[in-house]
Amino acid sequence: MAELFQFELVSPERQLISEQVAEVVVPGAEGEFGVLKDHSPFMSSIAPGILKVRKDGDAWDEYFVRGGFADVASGGLTVLAEQAVPVAEISREQLDQAIKNAEEDAADAKDDSAKQKADRTLRRLKDVAEALKQV
Numbered sequence: 001m002a003e004l005f006q007f008e009l010v011s012p013e014r015q016l017i018s019e020q021v022a023e024v025v026v027p028g029a030e031g032e033f034g035v036l037k038d039h040s041p042f043m044s045s046i047a048p049g050i051l052k053v054r055k056d057g058d059a060w061d062e063y064f065v066r067g068g069f070a071d072v073a074s075g076g077l078t079v080l081a082e083q084a085v086p087v088a089e090i091s092r093e094q095l096d097q098a099i100k101n102a103e104e105d106a107a108d109a110k111d112d113s114a115k116q117k118a119d120r121t122l123r124r125l126k127d128v129a130e131a132l133k134q135v
Contacts, residue, residue: 002022002023002036002037002054002056003022003036003037003038004020004021004022004037004056005020005021005035005036005037005038005039005076005077006018006019006020006075006076006077007019007020007021007024007053007076007077007078007079008076008077008078008079009051009053009063009065009079009081009084010078010079010080010081010084011068011080011081011082011083011084011085012082016063016084016086017053019055020055020056021053021054021055021056022036022037022054022055022056022057023035023036023053023054024051024052024053024054024077024079025051025052026044026046026051026070026077026079027046027047027048027049027050027051027065027124028044028045028046028047028070029044029045029046029047030044032049035070035072035077039072039077040072041072041073041074042072043069043070043071043072044069044070045068045069045070046065046066046067046068046069046070046079046081047120047124048064048065048066048067048121048124048125048128049064049065049124049127049128050062050063050064050065050087050128051063051064051065051079051081051084061086062086062087063084063085063086063087064083064084064085064086064087064090064095064128065079065081065083065084066081066082066083066084066098067081067082067083068080068081068082087132090132095125095128095129095132096129098125099122099125099126099129102118102121102122102125103122105118105121105122106118106119106122
């Protein structure tokens with residue numbers, strides 16, 4: 001049996017999860033990272049992508065997250081996301097709209113930094129769309 005730790009997933013609309021879990025995989029800005037009980041403390045910003053949660057057993061729950069940050073502390077993991085939606089609730093139309101918005105952001109970018117950020121977001125959203133096709 002896996003050791004459990006406290007995990008909170010919060011978006012501006014609602015708290016999606018507040019419970020003991022075995023493992024969480026977070027789409028960090030510098031790449032995906034996994035968190036187990038007693039992980040070393042650190043913080044990371046979040047990239048658009050799929051956050052995976054394993055409670056106790058083999059099944060994973062998946063959430064689309066965009067923006068925000070993850071805080072790994074001695075008490076567990078808290079993810080504060082600008083947007084968090086269970087993958088099962090994502091409509092193709094919502095994802096297509098997010099991609100369209102990111103394309104517009106990339107086209108409207110005023111400088112190289114803004115354009116690179118918009119391009120990264122667009123690329124990750126397209127990766128999410130591709131990943132969801134395989135679910």
